[in-house]
Amino acid sequence: MSIGWNDNTPIYRQLKDKVIGMMLDGALKAGDALPSVRNVAAEYQLNPITVSKAYQELVDDNLVEKRRGIGMYVTEGASEKLLASERQRFVREEWPAMIERIRRLGLDIEQLLRAVPGAPA
Numbered sequence: 001m002s003i004g005w006n007d008n009t010p011i012y013r014q015l016k017d018k019v020i021g022m023m024l025d026g027a028l029k030a031g032d033a034l035p036s037v038r039n040v041a042a043e044y045q046l047n048p049i050t051v052s053k054a055y056q057e058l059v060d061d062n063l064v065e066k067r068r069g070i071g072m073y074v075t076e077g078a079s080e081k082l083l084a085s086e087r088q089r090f091v092r093e094e095w096p097a098m099i100e101r102i103r104r105l106g107l108d109i110e111q112l113l114r115a116v117p118g119a120p121a
Helices: 011-025 037-044 048-060 078-105 109-115
Strands: 064-067 071-074
Touching: 011 048, 011 078, 037 048, 048 064, 048 071
Parallel strands: none
Antiparallel strands: 064 071
8 A cells, every 4th residue: 555645635534545445446355454553554654543543434434344353354345335436426526527627628529539548439
């Protein structure tokens, strides 16, 4: 897990987003253990409370489960749940802005698809 922190978002949130990204990318699958709070805190020079807060939010979102004495594990169905919610968020929040920008620039779908490597011709 390589992370470059930015000052615009709390670090615990950035860490949570990084773990979510790893789940969406398939780097963390159902049943996989998350790195321990101590390891993450030491590796990235973070306060363990910051790491714990990020992990607790993942637990609260039912993406990760605590197994007493052995660690945190990705729950069954976590990636599917994330994918569905990310798709909804994209359509609700990002897509309207993209459509507006496309209209403003006078582009059409065929032009855009031709410009994307690997897209259908």
